[in-house]
Amino acid sequence: MYITPTPHNEAALGEIAKTVLMPGDPLRAKEIADAFLEDYTCVNTVRNMLAFTGTYMGKKISVMGSGMGMPSIGIYSYELFHHYDVDCIIRVGSAGGISKKVGLRDIVAVMGASTNSNYASQFHLPGTFAPIADFSLLRHAVEIAEAKGLSIQVGNILSSDVFYNDLPEDSFTWEKMGILAVEMEAAALYMNAARAGKKALGLMTISDHLATGEALSSDERQTGFAEMIGLALDTAVTME
Template identity: 25%
Template sequence: MNVGEVIIEPRRIPGDPKIGHPVLLVLFEPYLELLRNVLKFKKSAWQRLRFPSMSYCTMEVEGKTLSVFGAPLGSPQAALVLERLIAMGARKVVAFGCCGSLYPTLKTGDLVIPTHALSEEGTSAHYPLPDGLRAKADERVTRSLMKNCLENNLPWIAGKIWTTDAIFRETREKVSRYGQMDILAVEMEMSALFTVAVYRKISLGGLMVVSDELAGSKWKTGFLNPFFWLNSRKAAKAAVAACLDL
């Protein structure tokens, strides 16, 4: 008996779509409606994945096939969704979500392209990577995101982010220390997505919009800031274009 052998392997189940095209994995539920408006499809076009319960829509955009899935919350669910997508055939994924800034100069509505992540979530440790491999964004997907942000006149900053399981335990000490370590922002899924993607040998990158600011003396939310939604819409268009380039 191989004690390291897993008991349940991810697989396609009856009713699952077959995916041989890029996927836009949405990590913030309101972005599903944003993307529906950007891509101009009807609400009735949304379908439901049974396990885990998830909205998705597959469509033709500029002569190419694209699927939008979302929206998992936190690393365990994000990893589960990615495993299921891979079992359905997905090999190229762009994750699109939002994040909290750890830099005083990184403001609401600014764009972050994560390249690596500090993992403070419990999922990644269950995916041991071979020696010489580390969890990171796929270079081709990242280049596509950078290119399409530039073409849409969207400045971005690329670098390391922090992934946490505990949104209500983001302490001032950690925000200060990680900011001094040049960690740009905090969110709840990317390190696990990077790890699963590298473990399963698929291509995945991410685009994040700053939704709130943690580096000041007080938490500054941006969810009601019109500029957050304006740039989120522009970022959604860039994320779609990046998918179509893959």
Template identity: 35%
Template sequence: MPLHLRAGPGDVAPIALLAGDPARTIRLAGALEGARLYNENRGLVGYTGQHHGRPVSVQTTGMGGPSAAIVVEELADLGVRTVIRLGTCGAIAPSVAVLDLVIATAAVGADGTTRQYTGGEPFAPVADFAVTRALFESGESVSRPVHAGLLVSQDAFYRQPESWEAWRRRGVLAVEMEAAAIFTVALQRGLRAGTACLVVDRVDDRSSWASDDAIAEATADLIELGLAAVERLR
């Protein structure tokens, strides 16, 4: 049994949807049939249920790369083969608006966890192509704009770096905290991994933060996107 996810053989499905926020995990579990709690240790709530007859797990990662990496490592030990993060992000590119959805094709590892996994050497944490394609094709059915491209993963949520403009020039769409670490662990453990995020603000305008009601409504589309992608994956 893993140290943090107190689950055993057969408790977790081969495919898992990941959320940083346990409240989002609980909401994801509510979209499954027969969801059963398999972990609540350390607040990392996890459930396994069915979606159209297919076993699916939903698992909290907590905030940031270190916690997300631990969770993905332990999910791999429990037999998970595909992970899809359904999270939130802040827009960097002018073309990306608050409450849009962003699907990551890759994530710049500007976080400590990714650097530690790679020894600080150059590395490209990319998403799995099949998972990314399933997310993007599923995005055609949701009622808001969907973008696909590059994220940057950083550790310091409240830092306002002068580098936003540099990331913008490099074609980065949005910033979040976990995707690079998740992709890095997945690549090293032989898992398929993808990420789709709801944009909740713009990094250059903290007053742009979406209201709780707007985020809750848009999260329904994020969940729909993730579950539709699960249906497309085999």
């Protein structure tokens, strides 16, 4: 464990919980704290990457933005795991559907995160690393979702470095390998967790579909995301 605070996080050691939910948008972190956490306090405002710590069902939980893309979540998740002794990070966010197996509002529990990123090169591995979720978290989330009657899909997604792709059709070539959806952060989170010996899981709501052009309205996103956040929190508090 290293010295805190860091250049990116002003929280003191102990102000961040062992379990952290990470949406991409720091303002969504504030919305989650407002809607779900009790007695929360803001523990980080550096670069406006807001972080809050409170309780949910009596358990200490933190929620912190990760920013967009693997370099950003790579920094914040690394510091949480190594500087703040966080044990578990659950990424909560949106994803664009690729496969016909997923539809709008579906929750995807990310079993594996394929990527077009070079993030893994830093580890100097003699082959290709497969970033995967912590199985205990994944299984627990799926069991809770099924008990609650939520529409959940489990599988592989694409963590892409590119949002505006010069060859948009590239996204659909991943479907033939069973890729369900695309987002931009999970692979880096899973790699950092593996390297640190910690736990990570990605839960995504399908907010739009690349094949059909369908997309949720802002109100529909709010409702769908609330179900996903509730699932993430229920998974976090019932793991122990």
